[in-house]
Amino acid sequence: MEQLITILKLKKKYPLGDTVIEALKGIDLKIYKGDFTAIVGASGSGKSTLLNLIGTIDDPDDGEVYFKDINIFKLNENEKAKFRNEKIGFIFQSFNLIPVLNVLENVKIPLLLNKKLSEQQRTDKAIESLEEVGLKDFVYSTPNKLSGGQRQRVAIARALVNNPEFIIADEPTANLDSKTTMNVIDLMLKLNKEKGVTFLFSTHDEKLMDRVSKIIHIKDGLIL
């Protein structure tokens, strides 16, 4: 299988008052194309920090992360922004939808940076993405009219709309009830299988463990 992400001796410290917290103490990890990987660990174990560093939304103190053969921390800010836009999709615990925009417009946001697309092409792609998550009938609704599960589906559609190779999800089901959680995970699995999108997500929900292809346990900043 093609190696998509390679992590080498990744370290991250955070200052906390007078002390320094070592969030990651030298992580080595490989993610392959098509993986559906869960990072599991207690709160404060370093799951989110690891996902943030892979997604280039935080900077490490030491170590390297390669996306295929690109060392992502060698990229400048604009290159990182382009990398995030084209290669990665993000799904957040609290959905992070723009409340004043409707569902369709929320999903279109990542496409706004692609100047080669016409407005109609953006709309078509966004609708296609919403169809994949089963929200075709809600395109003109605003996020506050949707349930938690529907909002997370919109967030998934937004993460998928640019056809990224890799989706990072930080506790995507933490704000959802158990039934909706299963629906969302099923949807992510379906996208993983049908579209071949690689998923890496953090969770501490034990019920999900039997559905993932790979589980990474993390404790005190180290992979167990």
Place this chain on the structure above:
Amino acid sequence: MIFLKWAFLNLKRNKRLTLATGFALVFGFTGLLLLSGYIKVVDRFVSTQTIYLNMVGHIGILKSGSVEDAYRNPEKYLLSSEEQKEIEQVLEIPFLKENIEKVSKKLTAFALLSAAEKNLPIYIEAYSEGMTAYIENHPQLVKWLPTLLSKIKSSDGVSLTKELYSMLGHDVNAQPIDVQVMTKTLDGYLNGVSDKLTGVHTTGLAFAEDVSAKMSLPKLQELLATDKIGTFSIFLKDETKIEEVIKQLKLSLKGKGFEIYSYNSDEIGAYYTGTMSFINSIGFFFYSLIALVSIFSIVNTLTMGINERTKEIGTLRSMGFNNYQISNLFSLEVIMLTFFAIIISSILYYVLSSFINSLKIPFEPAGSSGYVYFTIYISNSIMLAHACIILFISYLTSFIACKKKLNFNIAELLNEQGVYK
């Protein structure tokens, strides 16, 4: 379109804050327009007074050094008849001829006026024939100083201000009386001429109203026993051509010992420059004050908006938006708000100015003799220029306000509590 809708809905979402900032911008911008409209009126008032009422003209041609030394040695610094001919020949150049409305020769002197058994010290100004009639009904005077027109009655004889008439104990509308004017000739001999007191005029200047007299140029030349003059005053058809005409005059008169000044120079228009620098200083102070209030309102709105939408900024950056693109999103909101404020302010400016102008409030500017109407100049160009300035300030301010927050890393932005908590 989505960005416009996004900006508009964000403004709508924070109604109270948007309204507060919008009102601050509307009041600020209307204040700026009214202030500029008033300064423009004062400028036109003082410039019309200088150019026409005091007959300085738009441009003055003098002998080199005369501004500093003519009073000490008038013989040396006045323009001889040969020099006058030389200048008159240059004024025949087609470009100058087509831009010049009127040319007057000007000569001045201190003298003593005797009439009705009284003697008064006077400062006489003499101009080419027909000049009093030229300015008496000039459209610029009619437009900007209509209230002073009643104080002018052209004459071929001696003209005094109403104040001097009063000092003589003679009624302005009474039958002309004989007056004698005495002074020293340029050679230093005492000389006198007789004339009729027939005219009345005003300088528009409080400090000059008790000494100002006018008489015909030949009469003053006879009194001073000379054929020389002090200045050529040039009145243009179109004031905007002043720089071009001065350039041509300087080129044509280069190296011939003359100096050329515009009415807004200290050399021949000290009253204009003095008054306007005072007015402009006050204007600049208020202008800065209003602009600062507007800037702080924008910064305040944006800072609150940005703090409230920290997570939105983090989300956008995680999707690939860079700092510049996100700044532009916030700038668009500010520009949209400013744009609405400009439209409302412009309407207020037109309505308030028209209302104030219709009231015809009498008003006596500092240092002036007589009143004018308090008016506000209504101009599209003032409005457009200010709209451009305030839009630019808004854009710049929004960038500065966004800068600090955008320098946070994305993880920090996403972890901060915003509206999506």
